[in-house]
Amino acid sequence: DAMVIQNPRYQVTQFGKPVTLSCSQTLNHNVMYWYQQKSSQAPKLLFHYYDKDFNNEADTPDNFQSRRPNTSFCFLDIRSPGLGDAAMYLCATSRDGGAVYEQYFGPGTRLTVT
């Protein structure tokens, strides 16, 4: 089945220790998104890639970076995690920019910062 896969599902890191979350998709979608979701809140868009074009949301902290080496894979790097970065990180895709209304989400990576 075509899908969005995120690894790991659970990640524990120490305060200030860099961490990388990964996402892959078999849908062959052009657009990939990274969201941060804290408990009982809406998903908050961090950035997205339209193909290889990177688009950062204005309020995304510099601490968060992303890479998309090819169509299938996308990575979220948190350079110096703080306690406030503990959250669920969701990766999503859409067929193209026009289809942003219909996104396919991965199961998420729950990040704990100790």
Next chain:
Amino acid sequence: GQSLEQPSEVTAVEGAIVQINCTYQTSGFYGLSWYQQHDGGAPTFLSYNALDGLEETGRFSSFLSRSDSYGYLLLQELQMKDSASYFCAVKGNMLTFGGGTRLMVKP
């Protein structure tokens, strides 16, 4: 910018009908999406309305009134498995999510 309002919590009994409302204020609007998210799970796309009116998909229907900046999700014949959070989301250049409505279905 975008702002969306939806009730934080709704409770209903199995077999009943429930309506989850969403009002929005936005500088650019192309349509309204609805997503379902079970606890610990990923959001799942339910429906999208670009035009005014009602869209029906099985037990779920979604309505949009662009002139009133208002939409709703209607869930019929509620089942226990419908207990989840439901998010409305405005399509502008990107998708902006509301705060979510937690639906609890009781026997």
